[in-house]
Amino acid sequence: MTIEAPPRTTAATPPPASGRSAGRRVLGTLLHWWRRLTAMRTAIILLFLLALAAVPGSLLPQRSLSKNNVTTYFTDHPTLAPILDRLYLFDVFSSPWFAAVYLLLFISLIGCVLPRALEHARALRAAPPRAPRHLLRLPDSGRLTTPLDGAAALDVVEEELRVRRYRVVRRESALSTSSGPGAYGSELSAEKGYLKETGNLLFHLSLIALLLGLAGGKLWGYEGSILVTEGQGFCNSFQQYDTYSSGPLVRGADLTPLCINLQDFRATYEPNLTASSFTAKITYGGPGQAGTDATIGVNDPLRVDGDRVYVTGHGFSPTFSVTLPDGTKFTDVSVPFLPTEQKTMSSEGALKLPDLGAGKDKQLAIQGLFAPTGLVQNKILTSVDPRPLAPEVAIFVYQGYLGLDSGIPQSVYSLDPGAISRGQLTKIGAANLTPGQSMTLADGTKIGFTGFKEFAALQFSHDPGEYWVLGAAISLLAGLLGMLLLRRERVFARVEPDEGSGGTVLTVATLTRGSGESGPRFAALTKDLDAALGARASKPEGSARDD
């Protein structure tokens, strides 16, 4: 009789008898493997496999984190990368082998926890088990002698234990046949700390709930990112996003109808140029509705009905004016330049102008660098401050065929270097400009730098599993605390007549599962019992009866 966990060892099933039917043999084999899978040893090995399986996900670039890094890895390791890719090593956390490990682990967990939950439900209603035959063999045990008779001594023990919130049961000892029932040889079993096992079960069941919540979020969740310049906006639809990802069960029609307009973006800095805050003033609302104002920023997203909108980055869009030789003027043309260095917000980008009306091979493009606070040394422009104190651009103007209608996808933020090297685009001018300055090309086209706008990188996220996961995480933690910090204790006591003095010998033993040292607590318990027995024995016989 122990309070150890139900055995999770690989208990070998008895070899099938020769006369068994094939069906029973299959059943036996299945049972055998089920026991193997749900054994604790298997669970530990699966835990290790899970830890090990996660390692490549942090050492190799992952598509889920950065597609660019994966592309770079492919160019750097042209022979190795395809092999790794076939092993799903760039998508570790959505790979079949990673799923296999955690699913096996969860099956093993369910196979262990469900029987334990049934067992525990039974134990909650059942009386504490019988005292073991040899109490003195338990880890903490001892003997006390008292002049009281056996029943009175057990009364004292029972009272002391009930005060300590034990569940107590008294039985006639199975060992007492010689002395006759009732007189001596009675025994007592007590137990407390059922919440420990409850916590254990809660912890493991919460893990399952957590996994289900994660899976739900992956199936029905989506997110999209977009760069929005001040004064512009977007509506929640996959066509509008620069990049998006969505779960397999998301349909375009399910997307929340919500539109966001960016009114104003502001970044503030400490004296040492550490960024101290990014705030975006936005209005949001359904399509065609008057918007509601809100301010969002780092650590402070917009939350509307389970959808969230985040500011994930920011930058500058320089604005240009282009005046053709015939006097046609395009004002306020601009495009986001992506920051290449967060500390100084030095940014690069390309403005493509395919529709100037001069023919397909006379398209213009401006590629360049924007410095919010520019410093020119040896004709090279660098940025020295992330704040737009003295904005300046260094631009190269190209002319030729941009290839935007060729069907080959190209980056919005840079010119196709192949087109430049093939001679499709030729450089026809270069200049460093401050706001208000302009340059004139050989054909008389004037390009002016008129200023800049700020843009914010916004992210729209929808994850229906989020609250489910949060709830599971909280109950997981509660279960863990109960499981690790509570103690499950059983106390057994048996009385026998003391041959020498005519009194009673009381044998007490405890079994503990859980934290801390059981020795000192057992010593304290026996000390209290001894004192209580002494107090009862010293009372006159009559008054003890009157209690």
Add this chain to the structure above:
Amino acid sequence: MTIDPTLAALSDHLFSISVALYSLAVVAFCAQLAFGRRPADAREPELVAAGAAGRAVPPTAPAMVPESARSRRWGQIAVAVAVLGALTHAGVLVTRGLAADRLPWGNMYEFATAMVLVATVSFLIFAVRMPAVRHLGAFVMGPVVVALVLIGLFLYAEAGPLVAALRSYWLAVHVTSAILGFGIFFVSGIASGAYLLRSRHDARLAAGQGRGDGVLSRLPSAATLDRVAHRTAVFGFPIWTFAVIAGAIWAESAWGRFWGWDPKETWAFIAWVVYAAYLHARTTAGWRGRAAAWVNVTGLVVMVFNLLYVNMVSTGLHSYAGLPK
């Protein structure tokens, strides 16, 4: 938010003083080991690794070992000096926090310094309450001194303001619990490492090899070390779990998702799984004892790797080390 240069300088001085005091404590702990010669028959009762029949321990708690008066005095001096060191060590963080007017764990230097303080304090709590554990002093405080020197040399960052992403009350919740968990696991890992040394030593003695009066035989008994390792891990595991959950909640507000397998998240998860394996292994037949201790040591290696490699080599969202790249 301006930086008070006087307080920042005071913090740096206190750092040096702490390293000096801890070094003195290591010397005193070594002296305790050196003078700790005790008669072979007075060694602590050997607790056989728990078998199916439960612990084979006499009903009384393991008796305190009589150790020589000189050794005990060195142990007391060592603990006293280490406590003094822990006070100045706490002063490092307090003055830095006051200098920058914020919680003093905004970069890797501050995080690691606070983590080592937690490790020291949790060891000292054991050392004060269980004198047998003081024999582990040199093995804990030695690594502490080495860690602090390396932190001072390679991770140092000037006191400064927090980057925007860290300006959230979740810094107090998430980072504090991560520091606590890490510091406690640090002691746990060292106790398991010492357990591995001690139990191998015991096995060799039992096989008639080796000498019974070396430094290893003056370590706390294998059973005590195992118990210290387990108790600290049991204490640290819920804290670490909480740190991960709090981190996920913060990430949901800061980065747009609660979990994204960022390198730091991945390694925090790996550490969590390894410690879960340790807690299971310690109660599973065939894994108890040395195998479980190895798992715990692996856990500490993962934690250190997560701190150093992920902050300094890999690129991810947890880029708050404040180190020049």
